[in-house]
Amino acid sequence: MTPKGRYGKYGGQYVAESLMSALIELESAYANVSADPQFATALADLQAEYAGRKTPLTFCPNASGELGCKIYLKREDLVHGGSHKLNNTLGQALLAKQMGKKRLIAETGAGQHGVATAIVGAALGIPVEIYMGEVDTQRQALNVFRMELMGAKVITVRSGTRTLKDAINEALRDWVANVRDTYYLIGSVVGPHPYPLMVRNFQSVIGREAREQVMKKEGQLPDAVVACVGGGSNAIGIFYPFLSDDVELIGVEAGGEGITTGRHSATLCAGDAGVLHGTLSYLLQDEHGQVLPTHSISAGLDYPGVGPEHAMLRDNRRVAYAAVNDTEVLDAFRFLSKTEGIIPALESAHAVAYVMQNAGRFDKDDIVIINLSGRGDKDVAEVAALKV
């Protein structure tokens, strides 16, 4: 028996026996649709006519002038729903429908994946239940309202740290109990095989488009591609089509109040190998293997794990991972809003902040693509309430 879904030594299927049949069923259903041109057509059609793809690759003259390199934004903030999350939920919901599943469940942190799942549930006519930590329902109240408006039921999670990690725990417990007719729609490249593979493939439309667009506009590949990393789906989505190119790839994690304070979510920068939610990857944990509480100003990055493919890309150094702090993120949030009239999600502002912090590394002619994974409307109330 060879273990499946490995990225180097990472990945795998570390789940309770009760879920194995569901994962085996999912693997085979996903293999079928992957080889099915009709599925590809149906998905492409939804992406174009419903989600609003392809998204622009916007050149930013003002930010470029200020930072001293050519800044392009891949505009996932313009995808219906306001983030890249719909790329994945459309694909998985179509799959769930083909599998004859009667109910979708999902976890959400920032609420963006919950919103994207509520959207596909309404559009494809499948009931949706969303698990969300109590801390996140408070800081992302607008998204709770959105989900409910679209007919999803939001279940507040009050166990553990009451954030994304615990929302996943509860979703997994629900799935075990309702495994026969429920589809668990995971929102990032985390979890057991085949989720990291499937979500990466659904998200790599971002990188395929960006690669083609930059070639058209600049006649060359970019010098660097920068994306924020929570679970890692928007990052792997834009990185994947550039992996074998001579392009610098940079993943930016949530440094929170600073890595030395212990209040952060910088899994790849400060964690080490461990198993959580069905996969072997990097993990923020104590010396005995207990998972540590995390912190980030952005609910979407507030997670102690990360996708297993990122763990491999870190070890083999194909991707560089860095962290920026909450205050730097707030500066970037304001900077992009002022210079370009584009309000980034706090998650995406991490990628912007990295480029601001490291602008000196790039020359005037260097092309830097930032994955603008989402728009910041969901965050304005929280930022407005801050005193900094």
Place this chain on the structure above:
Amino acid sequence: MGRIEKAFARAENPAFIGFTVAGDPDKTTCIRIARALIKGGTDILELGVPFSDPVADGPTIQKADERALMAQTTPDTVFEIVREIRKESDVPIVFLTYYNIVFRRGIETFYREAHDAGADGILIADMPVEESEEICTIAPRYGIDPVFLVSQTTSDKRIGKIAAKAQGYLYLVSVLGVTGVRDQVSDGAIDLLNRVRRHTSLPLAIGFGISTPAQAQTCARAGADGVIVGSAIVEIVERNLKDPDVMEHELTEYVSSMKKALIGDYPV
């Protein structure tokens, strides 16, 4: 013959397998709990190693894990608890844990330390047979039985694979869902028992949701070699946190009542 095998071979009636979380609510009380369970007639003692994210467990055992972690329980504490029990009892001891605890310590180290402390088996809740090659190589070196879960959704083909790797007993999950007390033993659990029986001569124990003597009898009548009780025991612990004397007494009484239900010819 290991302690687990002996326990099943010796038992004339289905075995009573009692579970408690190691270190809940603290090390000293946990040892008293183990003592009470053994006094009541527990044939095999399962000790949960507390974990921050116990995804296979319902609220009762989650809270027990939290109490144990609040009391600073680590694998070292768990091994010390086993050592204490070993001073007074030969009852087989099986760890129920999540993989990250084992992985973090180093698989080989964990199994060696478990053996040195006096443990007999290890069940890793989030370790399906497909991922178990390394632990199944290491476990026999230290005389530790790798115990596996089988569920109602497990295919016949996979039951075969699991039975080929497992030692000690197979843990049949009686419900679709997490741990926690249920009203009845489902028909699905009995079907599962009959299905697994065709694949193996290993002892088969039914767990998840079992709490009453009547449920134990249903399992016994269907031919189970053991019943596993977790949440019902932890509920007694939880109810009596302020009075360990009462807790001990209730635990012993409870196990005796379950043992009695497992003896004899199970009236309908």
